[in-house]
Amino acid sequence: MTRDTRRLAATLYTRLRGRVDPRIKDSVTRRMTQRVALAVLGNKLSAYEPIHEGAILMASQAEALPIDALHRIFEEICGVLLIGHVVPLEQVRQDIREATDHYIGMCICRQAERVHDLHRPDSAEVYLLGCEDQHRPWMDRLVDRYEALRGEDTITSQPLLDILARQATLRRVGDPGYGAGPFWQASWPYLELLLDHPRYVGQWRETMKANQRTWRVHPRLLEAWVELAFFSRGAVFTSMALVDERYTVCTCPGPENDGGCLLFNWTFYSDNPHVLAPHGPSQRRDAAGEALPCARFPERSTRPCFGCGCEHELPGAELPPGMPDPRPDYEG
Numbered sequence: 001m002t003r004d005t006r007r008l009a010a011t012l013y014t015r016l017r018g019r020v021d022p023r024i025k026d027s028v029t030r031r032m033t034q035r036v037a038l039a040v041l042g043n044k045l046s047a048y049e050p051i052h053e054g055a056i057l058m059a060s061q062a063e064a065l066p067i068d069a070l071h072r073i074f075e076e077i078c079g080v081l082l083i084g085h086v087v088p089l090e091q092v093r094q095d096i097r098e099a100t101d102h103y104i105g106m107c108i109c110r111q112a113e114r115v116h117d118l119h120r121p122d123s124a125e126v127y128l129l130g131c132e133d134q135h136r137p138w139m140d141r142l143v144d145r146y147e148a149l150r151g152e153d154t155i156t157s158q159p160l161l162d163i164l165a166r167q168a169t170l171r172r173v174g175d176p177g178y179g180a181g182p183f184w185q186a187s188w189p190y191l192e193l194l195l196d197h198p199r200y201v202g203q204w205r206e207t208m209k210a211n212q213r214t215w216r217v218h219p220r221l222l223e224a225w226v227e228l229a230f231f232s233r234g235a236v237f238t239s240m241a242l243v244d245e246r247y248t249v250c251t252c253p254g255p256e257n258d259g260g261c262l263l264f265n266w267t268f269y270s271d272n273p274h275v276l277a278p279h280g281p282s283q284r285r286d287a288a289g290e291a292l293p294c295a296r297f298p299e300r301s302t303r304p305c306f307g308c309g310c311e312h313e314l315p316g317a318e319l320p321p322g323m324p325d326p327r328p329d330y331e332g
Helices: 003-016 026-042 049-061 067-081 089-098 132-149 158-173 180-187 203-210 219-233 262-269
Strands: 082-086 102-106 190-195 214-216 236-242 249-252
Touching: 003 026, 003 067, 026 067, 026 262, 089 190, 089 219, 089 236, 102 203, 102 219, 132 158, 132 180, 132 219, 158 180, 180 219, 190 203, 190 219, 203 214, 236 262, 249 262
Parallel strands: none
Antiparallel strands: 082 236, 102 190, 102 214, 190 249, 236 249
């Protein structure tokens, strides 16, 4: 960031920190103010017509504007520029099958400690839905894929192969160190999907590769990995976008886990619930077509269903045949 951008970000953070809901984490507020400052001063997006006047006003009068007016402009810019789109599970599966190259990248939110969702609060226990035994079939599915590809997989990066090889050995000898929790602990914070696919621009993927922050993954392994994240940790897949350019698929924790990631934390506790756009066709709806709250996670029920991939008409239909559902019971 330039000096002017840093100054504007610092001014926004200082003035708005006391205005936003205290449930929004300091690290999230700081990152959102940085992103808005970059959008306003750091690139061509300040000329984007829906935010042009607000961008000029914010850049020139951030220190003098009444706090409510500054907050309103800030939220309007967030809602236009800094949007995440929910990508339902079935779409993620389809994108993996259609992509020509596949990577898992370091999650910047986790690396920068904007979210601490690996463990349960005040515990060394890895956060899972339910207990470890419920996730054994899903972990077995991933390790089975690894063993089926062993000797043929010339794609997957060695660090991930080493983690899977250790898990396969632990399973073979019946060691209690085998399981979804130890797997997530060992592979943390590699939690971004970076796909060579027309739906996603490639600049972020190439930057992450150049900075050696990615693991290449065989698509059959990646599909099992995605399902493990969705069913064992309740991950919601989202695609961050600047205006209309999507560049990654994130595995986001909801508000039930450390208050959520940047997108969920801001969506649930700010004055702008539109920073995270639900996937409309996948939302749970009533007979009149109105979106209903989430039926599985009480902490998400203050917002309409995000359309993360649950089959609302036939709960459980999104599971592979014969696989158990470790998520909270569907409330109907």
